[in-house]
Structures are given as C-alpha cells and as structure tokens.
Amino acid sequence: MRSAIRPEDLLRPTPRGLYSPAGDFFIDPVRPVPRALVTHGHSDHARAGHGAVLATRQTLDIMAIRYGADFAGATQAIAYGETVELDGVKVSFFPAGHILGSAQIRVEKGGCRIVASGDYKPGIDPTCLPFEPIGCDVFISEATFGLPVFRHPDPSGEIGKLVASLQLFPERTHIVGAYALGKAQRVIALLRAAGHDRPILLHGAMERLTAYYESEGIALGPVKLAREATPDALPGAVVIAPPGSLAEVWSRRFADPVTAFASGWMRIRARARQNGVELPLVISDHADWDDLQHAILATGCGELWVTHGQEDALVHWAGQAGLAARPLHLVGYGEEEAESGTAPAAGTESGDAPAEGKPS
Amino acid sequence: MNRFAALIDRLAYEPRRNGKIRLIADYFRHVPDPDRGWALAALTGALSFRNAKPGLIRQLIAERTDPVLFALSYDYVGDLSETVALMWPAPARPEGSPDAGIPLSDVVHILTHMGRSELPAVLAGLLDRLDETGRWALLKLITGSLRIGVSARLAKTAVAALGTLTPDEIELVWPGLAPPYAELFAWAEGHGERPRTENPTPFRPVMLAHPLEATDRDSLDPQDFRAEWKWDGIRVQAVRARTVDGAVATRLYSRTGEDISGAFPDLAEALAFEGAVDGELLILRQERVQSFNVLQQRLNRKAVSARLIAEFPAHIRAYDLLVDGTEDVRALPFDARRARLEALIASHPTDARLDLSPLVPFATWEDLTAARADPAKHGAGPDAEAVEGVMLKRADSLYLPGRPKGPWWKWKRDPHSVDAVLMYAQRGHGKRSSYYSDYTFGVWTGDGELVPVGKAYFGFTDAELIEIDRFVRRNTVNRFGPVREVVHARDEGLVLEVAFEGLARSSRHRSGVAMRFPRIARLRWDKPPAEADTLAALEALLRTEGEVAADGDPAAESDGNGRPARPASRRAARRDREAS
Numbered sequence: 052m053r054s055a056i057r058p059e060d061l062l063r064p065t066p067r068g069l070y071s072p073a074g075d076f077f078i079d080p081v082r083p084v085p086r087a088l089v090t091h092g093h094s095d096h097a098r099a100g101h102g103a104v105l106a107t108r109q110t111l112d113i114m115a116i117r118y119g120a121d122f123a124g125a126t127q128a129i130a131y132g133e134t135v136e137l138d139g140v141k142v143s144f145f146p147a148g149h150i151l152g153s154a155q156i157r158v159e160k161g162g163c164r165i166v167a168s169g170d171y172k173p174g175i176d177p178t179c180l181p182f183e184p185i186g187c188d189v190f191i192s193e194a195t196f197g198l199p200v201f202r203h204p205d206p207s208g209e210i211g212k213l214v215a216s217l218q219l220f221p222e223r224t225h226i227v228g229a230y231a232l233g234k235a236q237r238v239i240a241l242l243r244a245a246g247h248d249r250p251i252l253l254h255g256a257m258e259r260l261t262a263y264y265e266s267e268g269i270a271l272g273p274v275k276l277a278r279e280a281t282p283d284a285l286p287g288a289v290v291i292a293p294p295g296s297l298a299e300v301w302s303r304r305f306a307d308p309v310t311a312f313a314s315g316w317m318r319i320r321a322r323a324r325q326n327g328v329e330l331p332l333v334i335s336d337h338a339d340w341d342d343l344q345h346a347i348l349a350t351g352c353g354e355l356w357v358t359h360g361q362e363d364a365l366v367h368w369a370g371q372a373g374l375a376a377r378p379l380h381l382v383g384y385g386e387e388e389a390e391s392g393t394a395p396a397a398g399t400e401s402g403d404a405p406a407e408g409k410p411s
Numbered sequence: 412m413n414r415f416a417a418l419i420d421r422l423a424y425e426p427r428r429n430g431k432i433r434l435i436a437d438y439f440r441h442v443p444d445p446d447r448g449w450a451l452a453a454l455t456g457a458l459s460f461r462n463a464k465p466g467l468i469r470q471l472i473a474e475r476t477d478p479v480l481f482a483l484s485y486d487y488v489g490d491l492s493e494t495v496a497l498m499w500p501a502p503a504r505p506e507g508s509p510d511a512g513i514p515l516s517d518v519v520h521i522l523t524h525m526g527r528s529e530l531p532a533v534l535a536g537l538l539d540r541l542d543e544t545g546r547w548a549l550l551k552l553i554t555g556s557l558r559i560g561v562s563a564r565l566a567k568t569a570v571a572a573l574g575t576l577t578p579d580e581i582e583l584v585w586p587g588l589a590p591p592y593a594e595l596f597a598w599a600e601g602h603g604e605r606p607r608t609e610n611p612t613p614f615r616p617v618m619l620a621h622p623l624e625a626t627d628r629d630s631l632d633p634q635d636f637r638a639e640w641k642w643d644g645i646r647v648q649a650v651r652a653r654t655v656d657g658a659v660a661t662r663l664y665s666r667t668g669e670d671i672s673g674a675f676p677d678l679a680e681a682l683a684f685e686g687a688v689d690g691e692l693l694i695l696r697q698e699r700v701q702s703f704n705v706l707q708q709r710l711n712r713k714a715v716s717a718r719l720i721a722e723f724p725a726h727i728r729a730y731d732l733l734v735d736g737t738e739d740v741r742a743l744p745f746d747a748r749r750a751r752l753e754a755l756i757a758s759h760p761t762d763a764r765l766d767l768s769p770l771v772p773f774a775t776w777e778d779l780t781a782a783r784a785d786p787a788k789h790g791a792g793p794d795a796e797a798v799e800g801v802m803l804k805r806a807d808s809l810y811l812p813g814r815p816k817g818p819w820w821k822w823k824r825d826p827h828s829v830d831a832v833l834m835y836a837q838r839g840h841g842k843r844s845s846y847y848s849d850y851t852f853g854v855w856t857g858d859g860e861l862v863p864v865g866k867a868y869f870g871f872t873d874a875e876l877i878e879i880d881r882f883v884r885r886n887t888v889n890r891f892g893p894v895r896e897v898v899h900a901r902d903e904g905l906v907l908e909v910a911f912e913g914l915a916r917s918s919r920h921r922s923g924v925a926m927r928f929p930r931i932a933r934l935r936w937d938k939p940p941a942e943a944d945t946l947a948a949l950e951a952l953l954r955t956e957g958e959v960a961a962d963g964d965p966a967a968e969s970d971g972n973g974r975p976a977r978p979a980s981r982r983a984a985r986r987d988r989e990a991s
Binding site: 199200319325327329363364367368382 | 846
C-alpha cells in the first residue's frame with residue numbers, strides 16, 4: 052500500500068524532540084512545548100512546563116507526584132487502546148512494558164502508521180502491563196542495549212543472587228541501587244516473589260512513588276523509610292536507594308554494607324566496577340539485543356528509526372534484515388538510565404597495580 | 412574451571428584488599444593441587460601459551476559473528492575476553508547439565524600442549540560448554556592479563572595467609588618455583604619443607620615515596636632528611652650473587668619485580684658488584700643523562716639489537732643498597748646504607764655502567780626549593796634535563812617494602828600547562844571502558860586552525876569523565892570507526908587545561924611537537940575555544956626546554972592517531988618509572 056503522506060510529515064526529529072508537522076504536537080519533548088504526548092514518567096521523557104500533556108492516567112499521576120499538580124497548563128488522560136484525533140492525526144496509546152503507565156504511541160494519517168515506542172521491554176513484569184507489538188509502517192525504537200553483548204538473564208535468577216548474598220552475609224545491610232521510578236518497585240516485587248518477606252527499607256526519594264504503585268494495586272509488601280529504621284533492623288535488611296546515593300554520605304550510615312546495583316549495565320564488568328558495585332544484578336527495564344530484534348520484526352514495519360542508545364549496531368542489523376533504517380540522533384534521552392549506570396564511587400581503587408603490561 | 416571462574420568473577424567486584432586476600436586464600440584452602448597451583452600461576456601472570464593467543468580468539472569470534480557488530484561491541488565493552496564471552500553464540504543446553512566440570516589443570520594442559528591445527532576446534536568446544544563467566548575466565552587465561560585488580564604480590568600474600576609465613580618469605584623462594592607450586596602450598600600450610608630451589612638473586616619489594624604537599628613540608632624538619640635528584644628514568648633493582656655452583660648470576664628487575672635482564676644484556680654484563688642495588692635506569696651518552704624520550708626508544712622493543720645497545724647505552728644511577736655482599740642491610744638506617752653504597756660504588760670498576768646518584772645539599776626548605784627549581788645550578792649540571800624533581804628521604808629511614816607514609820617523599824617539578832581544545836575522543840579500555848576517555852586536543856596555528864598536539868587519557872576525575880563523555884556524545888560531528896570528532900570551532904567546543912612534563916620536537920606530529928606525560932588538569936567550560944593557547948606558545952616553550960628529538964620514538968606519548976595498545980604499553984612504562 053502506498054502512503055499518501057510521507058512519514059517525515061507525520062513525525063520528524065527536531066532539537067526539541069519528535070515533532071508531528073501534520074498534528075502539531077511533540078512526543079516526549081525535552082524542552083517546553085505547547086502540546087506534548089508523553090510515553091512514560093521517567094524524567095528524560097516527561098518534563099514539566101508544557102502547555103498541554105496527553106498521556107496515560109498513570110503517567111500523568113507520576114508527573115504530578117514528581118513535579119507538582121501544576122506541571123502542565125492542561126492535561127488529558129488516554130487509556131490503552133483508545134484513539135484521539137489531533138488536527139486530523141489519529142493518536143493511540145498501547146502498553147510498552149517499561150514501567151507503570153508506560154506507553155507506545157501510534158500516530159496515523161493518510162494510511163501511514165508510525166509507532167513511537169518510547170522505552171520498552173517485552174516479557175513479564177509484575178509492576179506493569181506487558182508490551183504488545185503494534186503493526187506499523189515505521190517503528191521508532193530506542194537502542195539503550197542495542198549491542199549483541201546485552202542479553203538480559205532471567206530476572207528471578209538475578210534476584211536469586213541477592214537472596215543468596217543475604218543468606219551468606221546475614222549481618223550486613225544490602226543496599227540495592229535502583230532507579231526510583233519503576234526499577235525500585237520491580238526489585239521489591241521480584242524480592243517478594245522470591246519469598247523475601249522482611250520489611251524493605253527505602254531511600255526517601257522513592258517513598259511516594261512506591262506508595263503510588265501500592266495504590267495502583269501492585270502489592271509490594273511491608274516497606275518503610277531507611278532513615279526511620281532502628282539500628283537492630285539494619286543487619287540483613289534490603290535497602291533500596293537511587294544509584295547516585297550509593298557513593299554518598301547517605302549510605303555511610305550502614306556498617307559494612309554489600310553494594311548491589313540493579314541495571315542492564317551490570318552486564319558489563321567495567322561498568323559495575325566503575326560504580327564500586329560488589330553485587331551486580333542484571334535487571335533491566337529496556338529491551339535487550341534479542342528483544343529489540345523480535346519486537347521490531349513483530350511490528351511488520353518496513354522502516355526503522357532509532358532514537359537513542361547504541362543506534363549504530365541496531366541500524367546495521369536492521370539493514371541486514373532488509374529494513375530501511377536510520378538513526379535520529381535525538382539528544383537528551385537515556386540520561387535517566389545513564390544516571391543509573393554512571394554514578395561512580397570514589398575510592399574504589401584497590402591500590403594493587405593490575406597485573407598487566409610489560410616494560411620490555 | 413567453575414571454581415576458578417567464580418573466584419576471579421568475585422575478585423573482579425571485590426574492592427577491598429583484605430576481601431580479595433580472603434577470597435583467594437579461601438579458594439586455595441578448598442581447591443586441591445594441582446588446580447590451585449594453576450590458579451596461582453594465572454593470578455601471578457606466570458601462564459603463557461605458545462599457540463593459544465588472543466589472535467586465535469579473534470579468529471574464532473570472527474567466524475561466528477558479524478564483524479561490524481563485533482567491532483561495535485568490542486569498542487563498547489573495551490575488553491576482548493569479555494566481549495567474546497558475552498557475544499559467543501553458545502548452543503542451548505538443558506538447565507543444570509554438567510557443562511563446566513572441567514578441571515582447571517585440564518584446561519591449562521589443553522592450552523599448553525594442543526597443536527596449532529587442533530586448537531581452534533578444541534577451544535571452541537570448551538567455549539560451547541562453559542557459561543558466560545566460564546568463557547570469560549578461559550579467555551582471560553589466554554589473553555594473559557586478568558585485570559581484576561589483583562597483583563602478583565597480592566596473590567602471594569594470600570598464599571602466606573594460609574599459614575604463618577610472611578609475603579616476603581614467599582617472595583624469596585618464588586623466583587625458583589614453577590607452577591603448579593605444590594611444594595609452596597605444602598610449606599605455606601605447615602606440612603612441608605621450605606622449597607629448596609633457593610634463588611640467589613630474588614627480587615626484593617621496593618620502597619616507594621609519597622608526593623610531598625606544601626602542608627606536609629611545613630611539618631617536616633629539614634635536618635631529618637637527605638635529598639637526591641629524582642631522575643626521569645625507570646626504577647631498577649640490580650641483584651648479583653653467587654649461585655650454588657660458584658658462578659655469578661645477575662638479575663635486573665622492574666619496580667614490580669618483573670625480570671627485565673633480557674632487555675638490557677649490556678648493562679647486566681657490565682655490573683661487577685655483589686649485592687642488591689636500587690637505582691634508576693638511564694641512558695647515558697658522553698656521560699650525560701638523556702631524557703626519558705630517549706630512554707623510551709630502548710623500551711618496549713622485542714629484539715635487542717647490537718645497534719640499539721650501541722645507540723642507547725643503559726646505565727644505573729644508584730641511590731640505595733638492599734644487600735651488601737651477602738648481608739641484607741634493609742634494616743639499617745638510610746645514612747648507614749648510603750655509606751655502604753658509596754663504598755660499593757667507589758670500589759666498582761669505573762668504566763662500568765654504575766654510578767652514584769649524588770645527595771643534594773640543603774639546610775632549609777628554601778635551599779631545596781631553589782635546587783628543585785634549577786637543578787642545573789645546584790649540582791645536576793648538564794644532567795638537569797633528566798631531573799624531574801627531588802626525593803626526600805629520612806636519614807634514619809629503614810628500607811621498607813611498599814609505600815609507607817613519612818620516611819620518603821617525592822617532590823616533583825611543577826608541570827607545564829596549556830589550554831587546548833578537545834578535537835577527537837575515543838572510548839577507553841579497562842576501568843574506563845565504554846566511556847569516551849581518550850582525548851586528542853589541539854591548539855591554534857597562526858592561520859587560525861586547530862592542530863592536534865597531544866592525546867591524554869587521564870588526570871580527570873570520575874565525575875569529569877562523565878561530563879566529558881556526555882559532551883562527546885552530544886557534540887559529535889563526525890565518526891571514524893571508534894573515534895568521534897567533536898565540535899571544535901572558535902565559539903563552540905570544550906577547552907581542556909592540559910598539564911605536561913616536557914615538550915619535544917617531532918616530525919611525526921603535524922604540529923611538530925610531542926608532549927610528554929600529558930594529562931587533563933581541568934575542564935575549562937568557562938573558556939571559549941578561541942581563547943585557547945597557540946602553537947607559537949608551545950614552540951617558545953620548546954626553545955627554553957632544549958631541543959630533544961622524539962622522532963622514531965616507538966612509544967611517543969602523544970601519538971595523534973595512537974592505537975589503544977600504545978597507551979597501554981605507555982602506561983606500563985609510566986608505572987615502572989613512577990617508582991621513587
């Protein structure tokens with residue numbers, strides 16, 4: 052079928068984000084715009100200060116929690132599967148499986164369908180609805196983990212490592228670095244599924260978001276604030292904290308803690324070591340290399356646009372798979388994940404020179 | 412193989428020295444001979460395989476994966492073994508299958524004895540049977556550098572921790588031992604004799620100095636200290652002793668204990684004392700010490716040709732004595748050792764390649780500050796060019812291994828600095844892998860063009876690394892394989908304050924100059940690129956620095972298009988000279 056409208060007229064990259072000339076709206080704009088469609092609540096995609104925001108109710112709730120109720124001039128909630136029309140462009144939201152409320156956005160006009168998937172992951176996640184492939188002509192994908200070295204293992208196996216470490220070091224507090232929105236709640240849910248029933252201690256940054264997940268019917272078991280925990284509650288306890296706080300004064304209150312970090316980046320040793328992580332947990336809310344390929348092919352798209360991450364490799368693969376593919380070189384995304392992957396701990400040097408290199 | 416893989420996996424994430432020792436000792440306690448011995452060999456870098464080489468790994472992965480995807484992955488991960496371990500397309504196998512019950516000794520046997528023609532298939536079979544961690548460990552054995560933050564010294568310390576031995580006692584018998592070290596473990600565990608393969612010329616751990624800060628200086632009394640020039644060469648320990656059959660053996664060790672005798676046969680032959688001397692390895696021509704640029708040309712050469720020896724005659728400038736004849740004098744104070752060293756040098760044949768590093772006289776810190784600022788006028792004479800500062804040693808300091816704080820200080824000359832503009836960035840390796848951490852920077856020519864003048868890959872903090880990495884990713888204007896060109900216009904770009912030790916003329920660089928030991932001192936986000944320095948300023952400095960040709964230098968510091976391997980060898984050289 053021949054499209055009456057060119058994809059670039061329906062959506063195109065601009066310095067402010069993906070823009071629809073036909074519908075006069077932006078998707079996940081990085082700067083304030085009159086009309087924004089937001090895929091999910093992470094701060095690199097959902098920013099305050101837009102004139103009007105169209106998003107799922109949960110994404111709007113999360114933005115209100117993070118930025119205050121007046122984060123935008125006007126808001127409109129849209130349900131999964133629902134369609135609204137903006138200046139003749141049909142816009143529909145579908146589950147992306149990334150975090151609670153996350154959505155892929157399909158825009159459609161004149162027989163041309165583009166799906167902007169935001170951040171997504173296929174597979175089971177007890178804290179959000181699963182990703183579903185949506186048929187389209189152009190699929191817009193992230194490529195955070197778009198290299199064949201990224202293959203996320205079974206998350207329950209990774210949580211098993213944390214449970215095993217808790218048994219091995221029952222006297223040590225286990226601090227798990229996890230992004231405050233999504234990852235933290237998923238780690239808690241995975242721990243509960245693994246049978247861990249003690250109260251889980253939270254850094255203050257994730258208190259309200261975790262309570263919001265509970266209120267949305269996601270059972271997370273007993274949680275309390277770490278700063279309110281008595282000293283006798285700390286040995287063998289799990290503390291969930293934002294990655295940046297691992298190397299900060301905040302974490303010094305725990306004697307001889309085990310430092311864990313739940314992130315897809317933990318697949319790469321150097322990344323874990325750069326962060327001073329002792330217990331890397333490869334748990335990611337993004338598609339891995341195999342997921343990306345399956346998800347892209349399942350849409351039946353003829354063309355792939357890659358937003359952010361390891362776009363070179365994914366574009367190369369798509370070319371081999373017979374898809375027209377190009378990187379959009381959008382700027383400003385991936386910081387959320389980059390933040391959780393690049394909070395370096397000072398003083399991780401052991402003082403031992405690595406056994407490498409020869410002077411002669 | 413399982414347990415060895417699990418050990419090095421855990422070691423890689425264990426930041427604490429004591430934690431590492433405990434992990435290794437625990438492994439030695441629970442794993443029988445000979446497997447634990449092969450593990451010790453791997454940890455101390457004593458394994459080397461004739462046919463199993465990194466090239467073979469590249470060949471195997473090239474047969475199995477898309478070359479572009481491999482290159483991008485390797486660029487990102489920054490470690491060959493890890494990239495291949497993660498990418499290896501292993502056949503699916505049922506959960507809990509007896510995949511990796513291969514003893515480490517079998518793996519070592521295969522890698523050692525398998526012929527060139529059978530090895531690829533056998534190695535691929537092993538990789539198929541192992542999980543990711545196992546593959547990583549196996550590939551690490553082949554590439555040789557484990558890079559898990561464990562030094563040979565630390566591994567030996569873990570052996571000592573099995574019983575009541577000290578690491579130095581292990582060190583003394585170590586050079587006479589060979590894997591799998593059954594007799595060493597028996598001795599360490601208290602149920603065997605001390606291994607009798609006594610080495611007459613062992614390496615003795617060197618004593619290192621702390622950098623002297625102004626605040627330190629205020630609390631120190633000049634009367635307690637002796638000063639020496641800090642020579643810009645590489646630290647060397649020369650050991651000569653009689654063997655059981657009466658012959659004399661000579662060994663030259665780097666500061667990490669690596670035997671470098673083979674690289675300096677001329678020097679080893681010329682020595683005539685008995686004992687162990689600590690000093691600086693330097694190139695002397697017409698009795699003048701040459702700069703490190705010249706020494707570099709003799710380092711990192713595979714073959715030591717007669718011409719190389721003639722052109723770059725190696726010498727030792729001695730500053731300490733560890734063994735006098737057969738007497739260990741490390742427990743004597745510095746002044747007493749110094750007196751013995753002077754006597755030893757005085758009785759040494761004068762035409763030999765050994766001389767004494769003079770003391771720098773001073774009564775006050777002002778005296779020493781003046782000497783450090785102008786070594787030429789304070790006794791170093793024409794050798795001043797090879798002086799990179801002064802060393803301060805307490806007159807009563809014993810010779811202690813490691814870097815004890817207090818007895819020895821190094822006080823380097825202030826570095827030069829220049830404001831340069833970031834032009835290209837490349838991803839780093841090892842600890843910095845996956846970040847853009849290798850930077851090529853330039854200064855302005857008279858024509859208003861930027862010309863690259865050097866490359867630096869350290870000096871910045873972890874936080875600054877992330878800032879630069881972000882800048883690179885957001886401001887890429889061109890990509891050349893792993894290299895990104897970033898925006899560098901007069902009004903747009905990133906200015907780096909680059910500190911460096913010296914400057915040499917070089918026709919290999921378009922700018923005509925090569926920097927020595929450049930590092931990023933500061934990020935000047937505040938400074939527009941147009942205000943960065945000019946090539947003319949560097950050329951002026953070159954004239955005051957003296958003209959030193961760096962051409963033909965196999966490991967010039969600031970190679971504008973340097974391969975990753977070069978900084979690595981450069982780092983090794985730097986480590987060996989960051990001795991005193």
